[in-house]
Amino acid sequence: MTVSSPRILACQILTALMQHQGSLASHLNAQVLSQTTGPALLQEFCYGVCRWQPRLQFYLQQLMDKPLRAKDLDVQCLLLVGLYQLLFMRTPDHACVNETVAAVDTLGKPWAKALVNAVLRNAQRQQAELQALAERDYSVWYAHPEWLLQQLKQDWPQHYRAILDGNNQRAPMTLRVNQRKASRTECQALLAAEGIVAKPGLLAPNSLYLAQPMDAVGLPGFVEGMVSVQDEASQLVASVLPLTPGLRVLDACAAPGGKTCALLEAEPTLQVLALDNEARRLPRILQNLDRLQLHAEVRCADITQEPAAEFGRFDRILLDVPCSATGVIRRHPDIKLLRTPAEVELLVAKQRALLAAAWPLLATGGYLLYSTCSLLKAENSAQIAQFVEHHADAEPVALSIEAALACDFGVQLLPQADGPDGFYYALLRKRGVQLA
Ligand SMILES: C[S@@+](CC[C@H](N)C(=O)[O-])C[C@H]1O[C@@H](n2cnc3c(N)ncnc32)[C@H](O)[C@@H]1O
Structure with missing residues (x-):
């Protein structure tokens, strides 16, 4: 087994991420962490650079006469790691510069040594000026892509700066x-x-x-x-969905099973059908159930594709839909690099399809709980508003969660330091439709 330095591995992982290959979680797996002399430092480099990338990239632009060529993305990533270490970590400056310059050898690009040395030494000298420049632009200062910053500002005009700050903190x-x-x-x-x-x-x-x-x-x-x-916001599922013994419950987007298990711990007599359309994610649900000695039927299925009659009717449905994950950026800072507005649009359409497919499976008088770890209204309150407008039998139920913001429909938790992730819940009751 080849053992690599954390700096070189971080450089490789960040290069792959910037080419939209994989995610931080997929790259930083147990095998990769076992291949380095410093797994904690590798994680610090990768998470730190992703968290601050828009600001680090801005600094790099200020410090270089012309941008690097696309084929030298590895050098760029090495520089970002060096800048992160220099400006955000407590490493002595000379050690950071020397180790980053030495790492150029591994890239096989000796011409980059002088460049890396010059950029890092100038960053060291010009720290105050760089910071003053960065403060002028919110996208740079708060280190968020412009589209996301504008969307958060539009959706949460009173709270967006606190959200941006919260996204840059380490998650508990x-x-x-x-x-x-x-x-x-x-x-x-x-x-x-x-x-x-x-x-x-x-x-x-x-x-x-x-x-x-x-x-x-x-x-x-x-x-x-x-x-x-499990984050505290996710745990609230068992308080928000009204539970009584023996109910038939559908968890339609269940993997890895965190909420399935939270519901069953609160009420083990529930008859839960846990579905997910990704077969490779099902073993995680089973492992969690097994460890907690809980029982649910687990199946690979997509309710937007399967005939509804196959599943029967449920007293409760949990729809914890795939989303932009903008409420958990502090846990997955690579979202800043990877997520695009086009992807959010696709997710909104997917969530709409899931809601439409789940609703007929709910018994009259039953409750459907819709949840996301998103902060975007298009995926949350606006999604439910659109659904309620087209479903006369969907009755929004008021929710009261301390610290959550009341939306037109549902409630929104914002990411809080030493508190929950950003999360959204909306509860709908199915009423009997009155015939005219
Ligand atoms: C937010 S995650 C669910 C997390 C889970 N509820 C928990 O608490 O551990 C969303 C899940 O939805 C699944 N999914 C996406 N589209 C789906 C579909 N059409 N049918 C069923 N599951 C789907 C994804 O594979 C993913 O596992």
């Missing part, structure tokens, strides 16, 4: 305590006995925030199913 690690196995207080005490500091979340009754993120498998009680890793 949140646990869901399995109330079937332990109370939150008991679990907190068990963690404390192992030296793990955790504090209760303010919204979800079984949530605990860890002071320091750690490997989930190493958590006391994880293997035995006492805790799961």
Whole structure:
């Protein structure tokens, strides 16, 4: 096995990302992390450069007379890593410059050594001027692509700067305590006995925030199913969807099963059918159910394609649809590089199709919970407004979640430091249609 330096691996991963190949999560898999001398540094470089890329790229433009050629994207990525380390990490300047210049050898482009040295040394000298220039442009300063910044500004004129700030923070690690196995207080005490500091979340009754993120498998009680890793906003699913014993529930977009399991922990007698159209994602649902000793029927299916009669009627439907994930940018900063407005349009159409296909499967008097980890109104409130307008039997149900903003339809949580991710919920009840 070849062991690579974190800087070189980060450079390769960022080059692939900028060519729209894969995602950070797919590149930073266990095998890749085991191939480097510094897995934590590799993650820091990759996440940091993605988080600040629009600002780092701006600095690079200021520091170079002309842009690099497309075939020298690897040199550009090496420079971005160097700039990130110099301007955002506490590495001594000389070490950062020397190590970045030395890494040029591995790229086989000796001509770039002088360039990398000059750019980083100038960045070091001109830090104050660069920062003053960056502050003049919100897209650069808040490090968001212009289209996304404008969309967030349009959708959340009062809150968009707080959102941009929130997107640039590091996400906390949140646990869901399995109330079937332990109370939150008991679990907190068990963690404390192992030296793990955790504090209760303010919204979800079984949530605990860890002071320091750690490997989930190493958590006391994880293997035995006492805790799961899940953001607090997602955990709220079990509080928002009205549950009673024995209900028939469809989780139509279920993988990896986080919400399926949260619902079953709250009410294990539910008869859950968990569907996902991606077969490769189904084993994750099964593993989670197995670890938590819960039961659901798990199938690979797409409700927009299969005949509705196949599934029968459900008392509750959870539609946790695929979305732009703009509420979880702090966890997946590569979204800033990868997401495009055209993709958002496709997602909106997909969500509309899923809503239309799910609705006939809901029994009269039943509830459908629509959720996304998006901050964009087109995927959230406007999507539900459009649906309600065309479905006379869809009755919006008011939701009250502390800290959430009330929308025309549904409620929106914004990403909060040491709090939940950005998340949207809308609850619809199916009423009997009155015949004229
Ligand atoms: C936001 S994720 C669901 C997360 C999951 N509910 C949880 O809490 O762990 C959306 C899921 O929808 C699935 N999906 C996308 N289109 C679908 C479709 N037409 N039918 C069923 N599942 C679909 C994706 O494969 C993805 O796993």
